[in-house]
Amino acid sequence: MPSHSPQKLHSRRLSNGLPQYSFAAQEKRPRQQPAFSWLVPVIITLPGRQPRTLKCWVINPFALARCGRKRACLLMTCLVLFALYFTFALTQRFGTKEKRWPRPPFVGHPPTLVFRRDDLAKIWLWEIASGHYPSRQPIPLELGLKFIPDNPSLPPRKRPPLAIAYEASPNSLPTNGFGPKRIYLDIQSEYDNIAYPPRPVSGSIADFDIVMEHCDFSQRKFVRDCLEVLRNGAGLDNGKRLRRGNMDDWKYIFLEANGTKPAPIAPREIVSEGSLTSSYFESPDSSGLTKKPGAPWEPPLMLSTSVPVRSHSRLSTPCDADYPRVFHMFWAGPFTDKPYMALLSFLYTQNCGLHDHDSHEHACRPQFWMWINPGPAASVPNPSATEDMFNELKSNPWASPFLHPRFKNVIRFKLWNTTEQLDGIPELKDEWRSLETLFNSGGRVINVPNKDSHAVSPKESDTETARLSMRHEHDDPIHRTGSKSSASYDRLSVILSDMARFILCHRFGGIYLDADTIILRDWEEVWGWKGAFAYRWSRLERYNTAVLHLNKGSALGTFLFRTALKNDLDFHPITVSRYLKEAYLEGLLLRLPDALFDPAWLNTEYLQRDRPLSLTFQKFFDTPMANSAAPQALGFDGFFKGAYSYHFHNFWWKPFDPSRNWPDLGPRFEAGELKAKSSPKVKASLEEGDRRDLDWSTVLKRTFESYIRGERPNMYGEWIKW
Structure with a gap:
């Protein structure tokens, strides 16, 4: 009988899948080791007149030996720790007055609640x-x-x-x-x-x-x-x-x-x-609420007397002083065609009285307050900032038309001063200076260095190095004024605007609009609805505050500012959603569907594809050739008709009308038009000529401008009277 080498002692498998052993001892070796089942039954006797037994399956600790000594010890340790945590959780949930599950610090976001x-x-x-x-x-x-x-x-x-x-x-x-x-x-x-x-x-x-x-x-x-x-x-x-x-x-x-x-x-x-x-x-006032770790409960809330409720028919004047009809918008950096379009859409759609000089009609005229932050978001305005702002607006071709006397009681430019605005909020004025920074967005804190750290010494002030340093300083994220491209995004101004919208609505009342918003219809019935609202963050159950309505000096505003103060003044929309959800106050800030103010958002995120809307944010400025006939054929009347506004989500660097990138408002504003045409980019577009197929953005811009020129009525058939 030939001898077998050690390599041939292992089992071999036949083509039918059954093992084939060289020796009988090799076949019996696995049976000599006791095999333990992972689960074993345990019989529990239930008490009662007729005792019953209950079979429960539990983990067999002896089965861990199948994993080896080291792995068995590790698994046993994990099981013991899990059992201890589970027992501790049950004790916290049912054995204390707080009666809430313990929240591990590494799971999700920490709680934000500070109110009982x-x-x-x-x-x-x-x-x-x-x-x-x-x-x-x-x-x-x-x-x-x-x-x-x-x-x-x-x-x-x-x-x-x-x-x-x-x-x-x-x-x-x-x-x-x-x-x-x-x-x-x-x-x-x-x-x-x-x-x-x-x-x-x-x-x-x-x-x-x-x-x-x-x-x-x-x-x-x-x-x-x-x-x-x-x-x-x-x-x-x-x-x-x-x-x-x-x-x-x-x-x-x-x-x-x-x-x-x-x-x-x-x-x-x-x-x-x-x-x-x-x-x-029957529980204490803090039971069931998860308080912010390390922060004390707010002292008992002292609120003013509630606002008297009056129907429209009982008002002595068309406007209710407690509910002013003011649109707020925040803008940082040089005035461009983006706020220009927002103001034009306001004039084209709202009942501003431009079609009639009679001011005694039974209608409340809305106003548009454009808040200008002239410098970087972290800068402090100089004493002559207001005068400088208006001088710059007069010399800016995109802004100067709205300084015309015909728009005096309709559009107002106001200087934004962060210090003054924060001091105007009673809930913040005594404590906001103790914060390390004002720029906190979704928990991401941006620290602004002191001004002295960027100072240039006199010895190097005349050198080329100093000039390059100053040029880099004006383009760094701290000193940017406006977003000139997708690569140079003014993040600080965006964070500042997240806070500014709540401040403006709480101080003055009204509705805040992001600067990348175009108004599409009259908001009369929206003003009549006295509740606070924002709209939904696309598919998520969170708020988007690109459109925000808060009542002046409301209790809801007090809650938001006190809560934000204890959470490092974070006004990011998603963080505000957490504030309200944890306090059971979401019903007081109605989360309207985004179809009302942002109708392209769901489709842009590839939702509702079975019944889609063809337009996305990118196609608004660059309409594809296959769909380029729609804008000119349908015009304003075919652009999301029914929605109150359209939000194009940034794209600050994309011109609305590439081939006619200037304010084309007629002879009354010819000086600004000529100044805009002197730009090298505009001269190049004039040489190329007008585009044959117009984008949606271009069609809307030229529609609004033709109304100001007096060549067509507004969307309600009313002609402007100068």
Whole structure:
């Protein structure tokens, strides 16, 4: 019998997959080692008159020996640590007064909350009593309210609110409406002016609860369907309405009926109402809330008297002083065609009175406040900053037309002073100077060095090195003024604008718009809705504050500023979303669908591809050849009709009209036009001639300019009168 080498003692497999052994001893060797199962049954006897047994499967510790001694010890250690943490978590959850799960410091973002539950309830009640919650959505039970609050901005219900709450959800807490009744309007063009849509009725109000039913992306609603509802309910289809089914639920604009106001009903206790009773009612005011680590609770909140609620029919003047109609916009650096377009769209769409010199009409004229930060975001204005700002605006061809006396009471340029603005916020003025920096965006802090660290010594001031150093200094991120390209983005000004929008709305009231926004229709019914709002961050359940409405001196604003102060003054939209979510205040800042103010965003992020909208941000400035016939054929009337505005998301360096990149506003503003044409880039575009196919951005710019020149009416058929 031939001898076998050691290499041939291993098992071999046949073609059928079965092993083949050289010796019988080799075949029996695996059976000599005891094999333990990973799980073993454990019998537990349940007590009772008829005892029962329960079989539970647990981990067999002896099975760890199959992994080897070192691995077995490591696995056993991990299991013991997990058991200890799980036991500690259960103890914290059910064995203490706090009753909350411990949050590991390395998981997600740290909590931001600094207000107790009773203060959060005060904020809700103040906003509701001031008429800032005209919504039928329920109030979070986590507030611990023991009664149904009266809501002066909602009409009375035909049925008790508590019964309606039980039908909708056993854990919902509605409000008791006692405001004026609502008359929903069927708005259509008049027979003698069928070519243009009618202006919104003065004092009309948008019911955003109805808008949410047709436009909420989280409920699988499409942007194109939302835009149809918006333009149909507002009469923007101007005689081109096609026969559809029943469209009564598309009516989202209403007027408040005249008549006596119902008296408020005495608050009713709900603690004894079964499922509406919450464990928060008997718990301490901090139970169930996750406080910011290392930060003390805010002292008891002292709020002013709530704002008196008055319907439009009871006002002595068309404008309500408590709710000013002011658009705010923040701009840093030289004035360009971007804020120029925002102002033109404002004049083209809003009821500014430019078509009539009579100022006694029964309509409230909105205003546009353009806030100018003349230098870098971290700079301090000099004493003559205001005078210098207006001198620069007069010499700038893009800005000088809006200094014309005809726009005196419509457009106002204002100097932004960070120190003055922060001192104007009562919640910040005594503490903001103790912060290390004002530039915090989403937890990313940018420290601005002292001015002396960049000073150039006298010995090198005349050298080439000093000149190159100063040139580099003006282009570094700290000293930039405006975004000239995608590579030189002015990040500090963007962070400053995140804070500026909240300051302006809290100090003066009104609505803030990002500078890359174009207004597409009259906002009359938006002004009538007294609640605070922003819009949704595309597919995410977060806020985008590119459009922001806060009421002047509101309790919600107090919460936001005090919370931001304890979180290093971070006003990034995603951080603000965390502030409100952790405090159960999201209902007070309504998160409207982005279709209303940013209709191209979902499609840009490759969503709703089964029923898409063809336009994206890049195509707005560079319309593809295959679609380049649409802008000229459809014009302004075919550009996202129904949406209130369009947000093109930056692209500061892309001109709206490459072949005619100057303010083309007619003989009245010829001096600025000639100055703009003297630029080398503009001269080169003049030599090339006009483009045959116009982009969407170009069509909108030339449409707005033709209205200012008096060659066409605005979108509502009104001609400007000089």
